[in-house]
Amino acid sequence: MNQQAMSPRRRGLMLGAAATGLAALTQPLAVLAQDASEIVIGGSIPMTGVFAFAGVGINDGIQDYVKIINDAGGIKGRKVKYVPEDTAYKVDVSVAAFKKITSQNKVNVYYGDSTGFAKTINPELERNGNILMAGASFASELNDPKKYPHQFLVGPDYTEMFGILLKHIAKEKPGAKVAFVYSDSEFGRDPIEKSEAAAKQLGLTVAIKIMTAAGSVDVSGEVIKLRRAAPDYTIFHGYILAPIPEFITQGKQQGMKSKWMGTFWTMDSSTVMKMGADGDGFMGVMPYRYYYDTEAAPMLEKIRAMRPEYQSTAYTQGMLAAMLFLESVKRCLDAGKPLTGDAMKAALNSLKDFDTGGLIGVPISIPGNSIPVGRVYKADMKAQKMVPASDWIKL
Amino acid sequence: MDMDWGYLFEVSLTSVMGGGLYALAGLAFVMVYKATRVVNLAIGEMLMAGSYLFFTFAAMWALPLWLAIPAAVLASGVLGAVIERTMIRPLLGEPPISAFMVTIGLGSVLVGLVEMIWSADQRRLPDFLPTQAITVGDAFLAPKIFWGAVIASVFITAVLLVFRYWRGGVALRATASDQAAAYAVGINVPRVFSLSWVVSAMLAAVSGIIVGSIGGISSSMGVFGLTVLVVVIVGGLDSVLGALVAGLLVGLVEGLAGAYLGGEYKLLATFIVLVFILMVRPYGLFGTREIERL
Numbered sequence: 096m097n098q099q100a101m102s103p104r105r106r107g108l109m110l111g112a113a114a115t116g117l118a119a120l121t122q123p124l125a126v127l128a129q130d131a132s133e134i135v136i137g138g139s140i141p142m143t144g145v146f147a148f149a150g151v152g153i154n155d156g157i158q159d160y161v162k163i164i165n166d167a168g169g170i171k172g173r174k175v176k177y178v179p180e181d182t183a184y185k186v187d188v189s190v191a192a193f194k195k196i197t198s199q200n201k202v203n204v205y206y207g208d209s210t211g212f213a214k215t216i217n218p219e220l221e222r223n224g225n226i227l228m229a230g231a232s233f234a235s236e237l238n239d240p241k242k243y244p245h246q247f248l249v250g251p252d253y254t255e256m257f258g259i260l261l262k263h264i265a266k267e268k269p270g271a272k273v274a275f276v277y278s279d280s281e282f283g284r285d286p287i288e289k290s291e292a293a294a295k296q297l298g299l300t301v302a303i304k305i306m307t308a309a310g311s312v313d314v315s316g317e318v319i320k321l322r323r324a325a326p327d328y329t330i331f332h333g334y335i336l337a338p339i340p341e342f343i344t345q346g347k348q349q350g351m352k353s354k355w356m357g358t359f360w361t362m363d364s365s366t367v368m369k370m371g372a373d374g375d376g377f378m379g380v381m382p383y384r385y386y387y388d389t390e391a392a393p394m395l396e397k398i399r400a401m402r403p404e405y406q407s408t409a410y411t412q413g414m415l416a417a418m419l420f421l422e423s424v425k426r427c428l429d430a431g432k433p434l435t436g437d438a439m440k441a442a443l444n445s446l447k448d449f450d451t452g453g454l455i456g457v458p459i460s461i462p463g464n465s466i467p468v469g470r471v472y473k474a475d476m477k478a479q480k481m482v483p484a485s486d487w488i489k490l
Numbered sequence: 491m492d493m494d495w496g497y498l499f500e501v502s503l504t505s506v507m508g509g510g511l512y513a514l515a516g517l518a519f520v521m522v523y524k525a526t527r528v529v530n531l532a533i534g535e536m537l538m539a540g541s542y543l544f545f546t547f548a549a550m551w552a553l554p555l556w557l558a559i560p561a562a563v564l565a566s567g568v569l570g571a572v573i574e575r576t577m578i579r580p581l582l583g584e585p586p587i588s589a590f591m592v593t594i595g596l597g598s599v600l601v602g603l604v605e606m607i608w609s610a611d612q613r614r615l616p617d618f619l620p621t622q623a624i625t626v627g628d629a630f631l632a633p634k635i636f637w638g639a640v641i642a643s644v645f646i647t648a649v650l651l652v653f654r655y656w657r658g659g660v661a662l663r664a665t666a667s668d669q670a671a672a673y674a675v676g677i678n679v680p681r682v683f684s685l686s687w688v689v690s691a692m693l694a695a696v697s698g699i700i701v702g703s704i705g706g707i708s709s710s711m712g713v714f715g716l717t718v719l720v721v722v723i724v725g726g727l728d729s730v731l732g733a734l735v736a737g738l739l740v741g742l743v744e745g746l747a748g749a750y751l752g753g754e755y756k757l758l759a760t761f762i763v764l765v766f767i768l769m770v771r772p773y774g775l776f777g778t779r780e781i782e783r784l
Binding site: 315371 | 704705708
């Protein structure tokens with residue numbers, strides 16, 4: 096064997112290289128490469144699958160807001176980086192995306208795609224301690240700062256949405272008869288029990304509650320039930336579109352005089368317009384302004400300048416999430432606090448009469464985990480638009 | 491509690507009419523099973539494919555309805571032929587479980603295709619059924635349900651007649667009762683297999699179009715197939731009459747459960763019927779006794 100002795104210099108170099116390699120291995124490479132001063136928004140975004148109609152808008156909304164901030168020089172000179180992953184709206188994929196994104200980046204804030212994900216990831220979020228999270232879920236369960244200290248909802252929770260609708264009904268027609276029609280799912284059942292109590296408090300009667308089976312196409316039996324209860328208002332929840340149009344069409348054919356209402360995920364302009372002529376006058380609660388609202392709103396003008404075509408309310412939701420994320424980060428940095436989950440959440444809760452640039456029509460405060468404000472909008476099929484049917488309602 | 495007979499009648503009427511759609515979709519299933527002994531678990535997805543084809547022709551290409559409906563049905567027939575030729579035919583002679591598994595795969599392939607081509611958004615089909623309300627005495631019947639049931643019964647009758655009198659139908663029945671003998675008398679058995687898939691896919695498309703026009707279409711509407719499966723098992727996998735009776739029965743049970751117990755009990759009630767029937771008559775109401783169990 097002809098082996099050369101290693102020179103001390105070469106050995107030193109090799110040791111150095113090995114040490115560097117070892118250091119690199121203990122931390123994923125991407126983290127080393129990352130500029131330490133970057134603010135990172137991670138995102139489990141449903142770009143495909145059943146929730147893609149919203150996911151695409153959410154993604155654009157976050158992206159656009161990040162661009163606006165970065166174009167203006169970032170936050171105290173620190174650039175914002177947005178790292179999304181497609182989840183197809185599946186909890187396991189979403190958790191995998193979270194692990195991947197948080198292991199490759201030093202994530203400060205995170206957008207989650209579902210209630211299931213928000214609940215699943217919560218212990219991990221607590222362990223991590225350095226992430227503030229919001230997402231597409233408005234589940235009432237998440238509106239609990241004790242159980243979910245590092246999360247918040249980008250609007251009213253589902254019970255609060257019902258509360259806003261009920262308040263509007265009580266004002267418009269005191270003592271009215273109300274019906275709740277909801278899907279047999281966690282999403283559908285969410286606000287029902289509490290809202291029944293809330294209705295009673297407002298002097299309204301819940302004439303009937305109808306739970307529809309998941310994926311059922313034929314709702315004619317349920318329509319008969321609903322007609323016999325003869326409600327003045329029917330509130331749908333736990334659906335996107337189907338079977339709401341069928342309820343309304345058949346209900347009208349049977350001579351029902353009810354007014355029809357929905358909650359956030361039904362209320363995007365494009366969704367309501369799919370209901371066709373029978374959907375005229377369909378009402379619902381919306382915490383944000385629509386893209387085409389004419390009231391003065393600097394953010395909406397900015398959006399319309401960036402994107403001349405209609406943007407969904409999911410887009411606005413994504414943008415507002417990014418705005419609240421970055422406002423919390425900014426307040427922490429201004430106060431010289433470290434970017435921990437606790438500090439960012441405290442900064443978020445310090446928002447008092449915060450101006451969203453008109454995304455929400457009134458200044459907002461976030462005392463807990465939600466933004467309990469919204470407005471009733473109504474479909475005008477002739478104009479193909481949602482028009483305000485009430486003032487902004489705060490709970 | 492006072493029994494409200496009017497309500498019972500109204501709900502029963504609607505439910506039985508709705509059951510007509512189960513019967514039609516069930517027929518599409520039985521067609522394939524009878525001729526080829528393949529349990530087609532993708533029946534719900536084939537229904538979905540038919541409704542999306544109709545959506546494409548009627549809403550996206552804006553063809554008139556008299557053209558869009560036959561076009562969608564024919565295109566579905568072609569799809570059925572392609573499925574049979576590429577996925578099912580190669581499995582001739584393999585154990586039934588292979589074909590069974592292939593149809594499960596086929597179901598998710600179809601869902602994937604629909605999501606790729608049309609996205610997973612919910613959509614509505616153009617209204618083509620009359621909207622004039624139907625009343626039977628005091629009872630109200632949604633026009634879509636009524637006309638859906640009428641169309642379903644027209645097709646079911648047509649299929650029964652074809653089976654009885656047309657040469658191809660006779661060949662199909664002959665193949666169903668004894669493949670070897672059918673070969674022996676000169677029936678082109680592979681062609682019969684093809685034919686059964688084509689007809690099945692076309693029937694599925696018709697029910698898909700009706701189901702879609704009632705409840706809208708989405709990539710998850712294949713769930714409808716789950717109830718269809720219950721229908722055909724209750725009826726006896728290879729019985730046309732069974733599919734009809736069971737379709738109406740399941741529709742009725744589902745409707746009554748929904749009316750008196752609540753929507754969450756619909757599927758439960760349906761499956762209780764399934765379990766009960768399987769206990770009493772393991773081969774279904776009208777099924778052949780020698781049915782293969784998987």
